Amino acid sequence: MLQYLVILLDDTSVAYCHAENPLRERNLIPLDTLKKAILFGMKENLMIQYVYPDYDLPEEYNEVIESIDHVKIGRDVAVYSEVPKSIAAENAVLRLSIADFIAKQYDIAAILPQVTRLNICLTDTETFKDEQAEDYKKALATFNAVLINQYKAGKQPQLNILTDRLQLKEMHNCGAGDSNITIAPNGKFYLCPAFYYDEKMGISNRLNHHKPSSERSVGNLETGLQISNPQLLKLDHAPLCRICDAYHCNRCIWLNQKVTWDNNTPSHQQCIIAHLERNAARDLQQQLKAAGFSAGEEIKSIDYLDPFDVREQF
Numbered sequence: 001m002l003q004y005l006v007i008l009l010d011d012t013s014v015a016y017c018h019a020e021n022p023l024r025e026r027n028l029i030p031l032d033t034l035k036k037a038i039l040f041g042m043k044e045n046l047m048i049q050y051v052y053p054d055y056d057l058p059e060e061y062n063e064v065i066e067s068i069d070h071v072k073i074g075r076d077v078a079v080y081s082e083v084p085k086s087i088a089a090e091n092a093v094l095r096l097s098i099a100d101f102i103a104k105q106y107d108i109a110a111i112l113p114q115v116t117r118l119n120i121c122l123t124d125t126e127t128f129k130d131e132q133a134e135d136y137k138k139a140l141a142t143f144n145a146v147l148i149n150q151y152k153a154g155k156q157p158q159l160n161i162l163t164d165r166l167q168l169k170e171m172h173n174c175g176a177g178d179s180n181i182t183i184a185p186n187g188k189f190y191l192c193p194a195f196y197y198d199e200k201m202g203i204s205n206r207l208n209h210h211k212p213s214s215e216r217s218v219g220n221l222e223t224g225l226q227i228s229n230p231q232l233l234k235l236d237h238a239p240l241c242r243i244c245d246a247y248h249c250n251r252c253i254w255l256n257q258k259v260t261w262d263n264n265t266p267s268h269q270q271c272i273i274a275h276l277e278r279n280a281a282r283d284l285q286q287q288l289k290a291a292g293f294s295a296g297e298e299i300k301s302i303d304y305l306d307p308f309d310v311r312e313q314f
């Protein structure tokens with residue numbers, strides 16, 4: 001069921017997830033389109049998430065934006081593409097390559113106590129090599145040590161890749177095209193911002209079997225949302241993910257279509273990373289419990305990192 005409407009206010013709105021925003025020319029959403037998008041959100045009872053560019057919007061936009069409850073990504077939620085010295089916002093997204101995440105783990109650890117929530121977003125998941133697993137595990141252990149110290153000091157900062165799994169009893173993934181949908185400045189719907197970027201960049205839609213095209217939209221504000229075969233985005237149609245307990249995994253459908261040519265089939269890389277995090281969350285849970293903190297339902301020990309390798313057991 002749809003719950004969130006992401007509104008890209010400009011073509012240069014900040015990238016806040018796996019995909020880079022390659023668009024460099026400003027293209028502000030027309031005011032009339034913004035009003036229609038808000039109306040759509042109101043009618044469907046959706047929480048609005050505005051995604052901001054790095055410039056100030058005209059005053060008439062601010063009035064319209066404030067006419068409905070919302071979250072401002074790129075404002076309330078700060079987004080960084082390199083490790084900042086300090087973070088002013090309570091809630092931040094840090095987008096980094098895997099190599100940078102590993103190399104800068106101590107710099108990131110230093111800013112973790114400054115926020116209520118830090119979301120790490122790896123920008124090159126598809127390049128992950130199994131040989132990087134040990135280094136990734138060590139970086140996660142670094143953050144576990146910081147989190148334990150923070151708990152002991154009476155604080156409980158959230159780090160998405162470790163603490164989310166402690167709280168979850170079922171899958172809680174990105175949900176693009178399922179629990180959220182994106183509206184772009186052109187008034188069209190997209191499964192998420194990355195699909196809009198691909199269309200704008202003319203990247204061929206290999207999942208369009210009818211004719212070569214970069215078209216990615218799934219409807220528009222005039223005719224409504226039109227996702228063909230929406231069941232093919234859902235967890236119950238994902239044979240691997242539905243047997244998996246890396247409940248915090250993004251299950252990024254954009255990454256899936258890029259790497260496996262199927263929206264609902266994950267790549268080995270995505271699964272390995274999510275399971276290294278899941279197992280590190282298990283370590284964190286055990287350390288927290290040993291220190292007298294409650295840390296959610298027990299995360300079981302498993303002997304695989306990719307559910308594809310054990311699919312026959314389920």
Ligand code: SF4
Nearest residue numbers: 241244249266271274
């Ligand atoms: S780890 Fe793999 S199988 Fe599990 S939810 Fe993520 S993408 Fe799906």
